[in-house]
Amino acid sequence: MTRPVSARPVMSGDAGDILIVDDFVDTLALYEALLTDDGHHVRVAQSGVEALRRVEEREPEVVLLDVSMPGMDGMEVLKWLRARPNGGPSVIMLTAARREPSAIESGLREGADAYLAKPIDGRELVARARGALESFRLKRQLEAQRRDHIAMLVHDLRHPLASLVLIAELLDVGIVSEEERREAVETIRRLSTEMGRLVDDVLMASRLEAGVFSVAPESVTIGELVDVSLRTFELAASRRKIEFIVEANREAKVRVDPLKLRQAIDNLLANAFKFTPRGGKVRFSARDRKSVV
Secondary structure (H helix, E strand, O other): OOOOOOOOOOOHHHOOEEEEEOOOHHHHHHHHHHHHHOOOEEEEEOOHHHHHHHHHHOOOOEEEEEOOOOOOOHHHHHHHHHOOHHHOOOEEEEEEEOOOHHHHHHHHHOOOOEEEEEOOOHHHHHHHHHHHHHHHHHHHHHHHHHHHHHHHHHHHHHHHHHHHHHHHHHHHHOOOOHHHHHHHHHHHHHHHHHHHHHHHHHHHHHHOOOOOOOOOOEEEEHHHHHHHHHHHHHHHHHHOOOEEEEEOOOOOEEEEOHHHHHHHHHHHHHHHHHHOOOOOEEEEEOOOEOOEO
16 A cells, blocks of 8 residues: 555644554554544554544544454444444444455444455545545534524424413403404414424424525515514503514515514514513614615
8 A cells, every 4th residue: 555645634623533443563554644644633453452442532533443353353343333322433434355345245234334445545545534524524514503403493482482372361361452352363373373384394304314504585675574573562562561663664675584584583572572661662673784784
C-alpha cells in the first residue's frame, strides 16, 4: 500500500476520532501515519480485547477493524461493539483480504457499514475515512434538526390549547352577548383546525428519517396575517379591557409562509396578553426597512 503523494489535510474542526484495530504492527503504523497526516485523531489496538478497552475509554466515531485476528477476531469485536448502547461507534469499516468474501458478507449482516479489501491503497483509505465521517456527521445534523422541528411543533400546540382553555373559562363564568358567543365559537373552530394541522405536522415529521424545516412562502398582506391572530384574543381582550394597537400598513404585501408566521405571531401575542395588566395595551408594529419587514 502506498501513501498519498499530495493529500490536503482536513481542517482541524473536521478531524475525526478514529480507532484502528489490526494485529500486524506494520499495518497499524502505516494506517496511523496516513490518517494522522490527514489531520485525524488516531488510536490503535493490536487485539480485539484491547480494541474493546479503547472503546470503553472513549467511543470513536470510526473504527477500522481487521476481520482476521488471533483470539477475539474482528467479527466478535463487531458484535460486541454493535451491542453497546445506541449501537456503538457510528461507523465501523472492516478490512479483509479479497479471499475472505464470506467474512465480509457476514460482517455487513452483523452491522458493519463498509469494508476495504486488502491491500488498501493509501488514497482510498483516506478518502473512505473522510467520506464515512462526513456521512455520519450529516446524519447526526439532520437528526438534530428533526428533533428540534418536532419540539417546535409540540411547543406551538401549547398556545391554541391555552387559548381554548381561556375561552372556555370566559364562556363559563361570564355573561356574553350573542355576537361574542358566535365569535368565540368561530375562534374555537379555527384553533381546533390549527391544532389538527400541527398534529399532522408532528406525525409527518416523525415519519421522516431526517427532519428538514421547510417553508411554503406566498404573497399575503400584513392585515391577513395580523387580523386572524387578533381575532383569537378579541373576546378575552375585551373582558380584560386590553387594547390592541396595530402600527402597520395592513395592505402592505410580504412573501412569507403564512401558517408558520401566524404561529410565531400567536405565540408573541399570547405572551403579551398573559403579562399585560388589566386595562393595558398590546402594541403590534411592522415597518418596511429596505425591502425587509
